[in-house]
Amino acid sequence: MRLPFAPAPDSLYSQLRSPAFVLRSALGQAIWVVMLPVVPFSVHGFAWSWFAPTLLSMAVFLYLHAQVYFGSSRRLHWYVMGMVVMGLGLWRANPVALGYVVSACTALSASPSYRLWLRGVAMIALATLLATVLWVQVPWWVMLVMFVGAVLGGSSNFLYINNLRKDADLRLTQIEVRRLAMLAERERIGRDLHDLLGHTLSLVAIKSELARRLALEDPPRAQQEMTEVERVARHALAEVRAAVTGMRRSDLASEIISARLMLEASGVSFDSELPEGSALPPAVEAPLALVLREAVTNIHRHARASAASVRFVHDKARFQMHISDNGCGGLAAHGNGVSGMRERVRALGGSLEIDSPKRRGTCLRIEVPLARLAHAAPASLPESAA
Missing domain, CATH: 1.20.5.1930 (Single alpha-helices involved in coiled-coils or other helix-helix interfaces)
Incomplete structure (x- = not known):
């Protein structure tokens, strides 16, 4: 998505590497400014004495608010200070301007550490207290309620952004691991x-x-x-x-590792363990690994789940694989790659069953007979290799 200006390399936008979240959060936390002219107009009517400074402050706030996300993180305290001063200075002309102080506490959630965030909140509290005594003269309970709400909202936003930073670092680590794995594979x-x-x-x-x-x-x-x-x-x-x-050829062990990396990076807990016993014939394991990959991709893209699991049942006669999640369900019998999975399982002489009620998750049950394939696999392998 192209922006009207280039984000700073150390900005929150560049750190999180999640344009959708940053833009959604920035717009969501700036919508309240529409109340700045609405409330005074509905109470006192139009007057240039409050409308002109309110209009000017809205333009300044939108600039400072954008800089919180796209500007240099080293200047964050200046952006926050500007919001606090503007909110307290404009209060007599427009009481709704105290929302700038709340926005300042929320903007502090972009701080890189919890200690810096607490220090900034303490400074805002001190400035608000002094302004209340010397200038603003707002009832103490109003300021208390406003400040408690700002602290609670800012702390939750700080924790959320901190988790996003960790996810971004995890994605970079995964990319580096894949790059090193590809390099090692090329050398091998x-x-x-x-x-x-x-x-x-x-x-x-x-x-x-x-x-x-x-x-x-x-x-x-x-x-x-x-x-x-x-x-x-x-x-x-x-x-x-x-x-x-x-x-x-793919194998189930590699696909389980890849599935865990993909799902846990997107906030989905993953539970699985490989079956004990003899290894599967390569001609059987490779298609099943691709089926597992397609199923995990569907969970990542479409299920909106918070947990997923893979279970195996393995004996001499059959091999079963159960893939389940607690997502939205409603998986179509021939959609989202199901047809390809069904064809792979059918080519092995197996069956694929789908249990996917809406809003109750999805469970795929794959069963493949091994007795007949144990004799067919060696003969079919050279042909597939060709």
Whole structure:
């Protein structure tokens, strides 16, 4: 989303990396300014004595309020001080201007630490108390109620923003982990391909050179060498296919780790554990891992859940996987990737059942028979690798 001005690198907008929340919060906390001209007009009628300074203060406040989110965090105390001074100074002309003091306490929630926030609130309380005694002359109970509300609202907003900062740091950590994992995987692939093809290609080159020399002197021997080259090349091709299949194949353990990172980063608690016992055949585990990935993606994007879980039941005859959440439910039988999941399970000879009542969460039950697939998997693996 393009903004009319560039946010500062150390601004709240840049720290949270959540444009939707920042814009929504900024607009939501600035809506109250419409009451500044409405209340005095309804009580006293129109007069330039209160309307002109109110209109000017609204423009200044909107600028300061925007700077809280998009300006440098090192200047936050100046933005807050401006709101407090403007609210207390304008009170006699417009009593609603005390809302600027409340907004100042809320703006302090952008402080990077709880200690700085408490220090700022204490300074605002002291300034408000002095102004009440010397200038504003507001009933003490009005100021007390206003200040208690401002502190409670500001503290809750501070905790929420602090959690968003932690989520942003977690997302950066996950991105760095993925980058390092990709780098390590590339290095591993390079080493594997070097070890796998280096010797084989050297052997093919030597055999081919020998066959070229023997082509005229000893054709039968040259033909034998070329047959050996063909055998070595086919063996190398099979090894490369097996290696590529291993690189492309997903497994349930990796998908569970990815699911936990994705869901917990978005505030969804995740509970799962891998089944004990023998490992699944690769031709069975890979499609089930993709089904798990699609189901977790649906929970992340559509379920609006606060908790999710994956359970496994594994014996010699069958493998069951139950994926559930406590979200909004109402999952369509052929929507949100369900058709793709159903096709993968059906290709394994299994079944997919959906229980998704509205507002009561969703549960997917996947069952795959293992007895028949245990014999079919070895034969089908080379074909899939090709």
